[in-house]
Amino acid sequence: MTVRDVIRILDAKVICGDESLFDVEVSDACGSDMMSDVLAFVKNQAVLLTGLVNVQVIRTADMMDMVCIVFVRGKMPDEDMIAVAKRKDMVLLATPHRMYTACGLLWQNGLKGEHKDA
Amino acid sequence: MSMLNLTYEVDGDDFTRAGEASSAVKKRLRSLGIPPEAIRKVAIALYEGEINMVIHANGGTIDVAVDPDKITMTLKDTGKGIADIKKAMQEGYSTAPDEVRNLGFGAGMGLPNMKKYSDHMEIDSTVGVGTTVYMEVYL
Numbered sequence A: 001m002t003v004r005d006v007i008r009i010l011d012a013k014v015i016c017g018d019e020s021l022f023d024v025e026v027s028d029a030c031g032s033d034m035m036s037d038v039l040a041f042v043k044n045q046a047v048l049l050t051g052l053v054n055v056q057v058i059r060t061a062d063m064m065d066m067v068c069i070v071f072v073r074g075k076m077p078d079e080d081m082i083a084v085a086k087r088k089d090m091v092l093l094a095t096p097h098r099m100y101t102a103c104g105l106l107w108q109n110g111l112k113g114e115h116k117d118a
Numbered sequence B: 001m002s003m004l005n006l007t008y009e010v011d012g013d014d015f016t017r018a019g020e021a022s023s024a025v026k027k028r029l030r031s032l033g034i035p036p037e038a039i040r041k042v043a044i045a046l047y048e049g050e051i052n053m054v055i056h057a058n059g060g061t062i063d064v065a066v067d068p069d070k071i072t073m074t075l076k077d078t079g080k081g082i083a084d085i086k087k088a089m090q091e092g093y094s095t096a097p098d099e100v101r102n103l104g105f106g107a108g109m110g111l112p113n114m115k116k117y118s119d120h121m122e123i124d125s126t127v128g129v130g131t132t133v134y135m136e137v138y139l
């Protein structure tokens, strides 16, 4: 799956991120509002889904080398957050779906990471 | 002397700036050609430590020393200190107020994460005086 697929599957609006980043392959994702939980498991997740909106979400994704953050339920980051994300070459997306649905849609479409056989 | 020493002051009053030092360290290590796996371990451990300095201790100082065989991180604050370090190290233990939890931290996973991603960690803390956390990541 690519970032472009994530955008399509989640009916997401692109908040920021260069088109060139849309072809990046993503193999795993993580959905959480608690950043320490995100930081606890390194397994090359490339996508972070969250309902939390503050700059620490961007920093957490940066520390984890994630390329794409999806804000669920249409939440919108502010200008400062977008500026930090741009500096880190990250794609920020907003989906109208709730966390549960957004994660389910990505899973159903094959974004299963190391859990392929589960 | 180490190959490289980095020092950062962490502002304890500005949660939005917490993590800037860790982010800067990450960038420097990348430019030095340190292996990505090691950088990620340093970045996560340092970031959790930096967050703790802001949410529990009114800020402090971060020192990072880069040597050929390891990266040493020293996080020093003059905050309230940790009364029971063993308890603080337990997963899920947190004294963080709800407002911190609403910001995405305070799940009591910070110190356990720091322990997990560093190869060696020591905490020196005195109640009312402050806390110093030492961490090493081997290269």
Ligand SMILES: Nc1ncnc2c1ncn2[C@@H]1O[C@H](COP(=O)(O)OP(=O)(O)O)[C@@H](O)[C@H]1O
Residues within 6 Å of the ligand: A036, B052, B053, B056, B057, B077, B079, B080, B081, B082, B088, B089, B093, B094, B095, B096, B105, B106, B107, B108, B109, B110, B111, B112, B131
């Ligand atoms: N630098 C510090 N100064 C004072 N207390 C600290 C510091 N770091 C951690 N603590 C204490 O240890 C507890 C556990 O820390 P941590 O595992 O990072 O969880 P959290 O930050 O989510 O509360 C904190 O809730 C706090 O009581």
Ligand SMILES: [Mg+2]
Residues within 6 Å of the ligand: B048, B051, B052, B105, B106, B108, B109, B110, B111
């Ligand atoms: Mg913490």
